[in-house]
Amino acid sequence: MDLRDQRGIETEVYQPAEDSELLAEAACGYLDKHGRDGPEATILEVGTGSGYVANRVADETAARVIASDLNPHAVRQARSDGSEEGSGRGGAVETVRADLVSPFADDTFDAVLFNPPYLPTEPENEWDDWMEHALSGGEDGRAVIDPFLAAVGRVLAPDGVVYLLVSSLTGVDEVVERAGEEGFSAVAIADESFPFETLTVLELHY
């Protein structure tokens, strides 16, 4: 019996945890504060996983919310409503199966949210399934964050912002520096400490 059977749940999709909650809370608060929560606003969540964060934003703002993920199981769950059971109401979030921001038009989003895979993982410990994709950030924890930072500017509207969750395990300073190389200024808008890591939400803007 494998872990999936023991837990009796879907383990192909990362389920909401403290990091998801922190990102959802911080992003909703700041979207409201900066008037990016109206019906004209278009918001993207990259790597949405269960869809929890995207659905929270859709519930708490009037914005149009798009959610994308590489994982077909994730986009299906995000589309149903973000819960494992699915409430059947569905439809608040528009979903796309995508690699980061590659299939979106230039200058489109007022905000892009991302809770990336960030755990530093030695190559010999990579385990090669959808959960690994959801968690592992490669050797330095930034294997997905760096290409995201390089690409996200293209799809941001003028005055658009990025809300990026970063862990102390990945290195907040390193991510801020990398973002700076791509032309972004970074401000920490929320953080929360846990026994093994501190989670920070960065707001990035040009």
Added chain:
Amino acid sequence: MKESLLDILRCPLDKHELELEDATYDESVDGDSDDGEDAAEVVDGTLVCSECGERYPIEDGIPNLLPPDMQEESPA
């Protein structure tokens, strides 16, 4: 997917616009309400790049816009 999503989707390879082909619509969604035809829900079809001709399937209402070399179901 809502047909209006087409406005912000592009070919992941060359960022050109996509055209919807062979679309099947969800008849239970009233395309004439509020947002007009843009609210129409596409459950099946293909998105085709207007420039390079690359084809992207819409599966169970979800467009799969992964680049061709990443299209397979397997995570590896």
